[in-house]
Amino acid sequence: MVILRNLRFNGIGTGINGIRFLSGKDLNIENCYVFGFTTNGVDVALNQGNPASVHILNSVFKGNGGVGIRATNAVIPAVQVSVSETAVILDTTGIQATGHSHITVTNEVIQNASSSGLEADSTTGDAIITIDRSDISSNVNGATTGGGGFIITADTKYAFNSGTAFSGGSIFSFGTNRVHNNGSVGTTNPLTQQ
Numbered sequence: 001m002v003i004l005r006n007l008r009f010n011g012i013g014t015g016i017n018g019i020r021f022l023s024g025k026d027l028n029i030e031n032c033y034v035f036g037f038t039t040n041g042v043d044v045a046l047n048q049g050n051p052a053s054v055h056i057l058n059s060v061f062k063g064n065g066g067v068g069i070r071a072t073n074a075v076i077p078a079v080q081v082s083v084s085e086t087a088v089i090l091d092t093t094g095i096q097a098t099g100h101s102h103i104t105v106t107n108e109v110i111q112n113a114s115s116s117g118l119e120a121d122s123t124t125g126d127a128i129i130t131i132d133r134s135d136i137s138s139n140v141n142g143a144t145t146g147g148g149g150f151i152i153t154a155d156t157k158y159a160f161n162s163g164t165a166f167s168g169g170s171i172f173s174f175g176t177n178r179v180h181n182n183g184s185v186g187t188t189n190p191l192t193q194q
Helices: none
Strands: 002-005 008-010 019-021 026-030 032-037 043-048 053-057 060-062 068-074 081-085 087-089 093-097 099-104 109-111 116-132 135-137 139-152 157-158 166-167 171-173 178-180 184-186
Touching: 008 184, 019 026, 026 043, 043 053, 043 081, 068 081, 068 087, 068 099, 093 099, 093 109, 109 116, 135 178
Parallel strands: 002 026, 008 032, 019 043, 026 053, 032 060, 043 068, 053 081, 060 087, 068 093, 081 099, 087 109, 093 116, 099 116, 109 135, 116 139, 135 157, 139 166, 139 171, 157 178, 166 184
Antiparallel strands: none
């Protein structure tokens, strides 16, 4: 287990990635500030058949040239990523799930992404983002899926995104989201609350 707590990572505009997780069992990022990198704030780029998890709590990812928080595993099983009480601001993409990754997001602020606040895209069919009680505002697009990516959303605000709030065919909503003042709404697939 690796724990990064109460740290500032400054890319000064030339650093490539803030935090990289290339192998291991568990990474914990707590109360950290990651900013100014040319690529990703957190880059989870595994190639392992052993289960792995990442927990990000009460941190800020700001002004990174790529993705604020990105996760993938080249093989199964899917890496499990939990993000809570965190802000992702002014990155190209806020949070991205690609092949073999499951990301759970709660109480999050994702703003001012020059592409999408959330993106799930994979040829493997198992890039999944579940988001609850969050704010996805002032990005180009709110939530975007492609390929085998899925986004499941509830109790989240999608507002002032200049493009589309929901883009792609695999976005599922419990109908408790607040969607207003976007360039267009787009479409979601309804889910029944239980």
